Amino acid sequence: MSDNTNNKRIYTIWHIAAYVLSVSSxxxxxxxxxxxxxxxxxxxxxxxxxxxxxxYRVVTHDERTLEISRRAASAVFSVFVIGLMxxxxxxxxxHPFIGAMSxxxxxxxxxxxxxxxxxxxxGFYAYYRWRM
Amino acid sequence: xxxxxxxxxxxxxxxxxxxxxxxxVTRQTINAIEKQRYNPSLELAFKLxxxxxxxxxxxxxxxxxxxxxEPEAVx
Numbered sequence: 001m002s003d004n005t006n007n008k009r010i011y012t013i014w015h016i017a018a019y020v021l022s023v024s025s026x027x028x029x030x031x032x033x034x035x036x037x038x039x040x041x042x043x044x045x046x047x048x049x050x051x052x053x054x055x056y057r058v059v060t061h062d063e064r065t066l067e068i069s070r071r072a073a074s075a076v077f078s079v080f081v082i083g084l085m086x087x088x089x090x091x092x093x094x095h096p097f098i099g100a101m102s103x104x105x106x107x108x109x110x111x112x113x114x115x116x117x118x119x120x121x122x123g124f125y126a127y128y129r130w131r132m
Numbered sequence: 133x134x135x136x137x138x139x140x141x142x143x144x145x146x147x148x149x150x151x152x153x154x155x156x157v158t159r160q161t162i163n164a165i166e167k168q169r170y171n172p173s174l175e176l177a178f179k180l181x182x183x184x185x186x187x188x189x190x191x192x193x194x195x196x197x198x199x200x201x202e203p204e205a206v207x
Contacts, residue, residue, distance in 0.1 A: 005149060059152070059153075059156055059157060059158055060158065061158075062156070062157040062158050062161050063157070063161070063172070063173050063175075063176060064157070064158070064160070064161040064164060064170055064172075065158065065161075067170075129160075131169070132164055132169055132170050
């Protein structure tokens, strides 16, 4: 097995470890209502990812991944612009639901929309990576 | 766009992983170019051609040239 393949394998292990640590610390933070636990876990995860990439010198991004990312971002933008315009029309001409919501509810929806946007990007990224 | 990347890679006895490492791209990119699912940038195309010591035209083949309009003759 070449050094590069070996490096990639070790990097992947660190990569997965960083994600597992970050996600579980965020979950622990949510369950214990302690934001610090989540922040520390995510911080350690980021440090692990950066140091692993520097140590093993693995190419994870190149022009093709940039192109995939660009297409995914463009698709997400289109979906959200059309979706938000549809919501606006619905609210303005059919049923005014935004005015009836409390400030906290609007905040919750905005937070959920941001997360949905990230998942939408992940989905499109996976699709274009499969296509390209 | 068709290409002879797989042929040249085989002639140099390289794996996709080896070639990707030498050119600083991912193995998936080399695979996508070979399978004609991705057309590389001009920069990467030149890098590939330089690496194998051939011209871009020897490595990449355009399939449809009829879409190119003939330049008009200057009077």
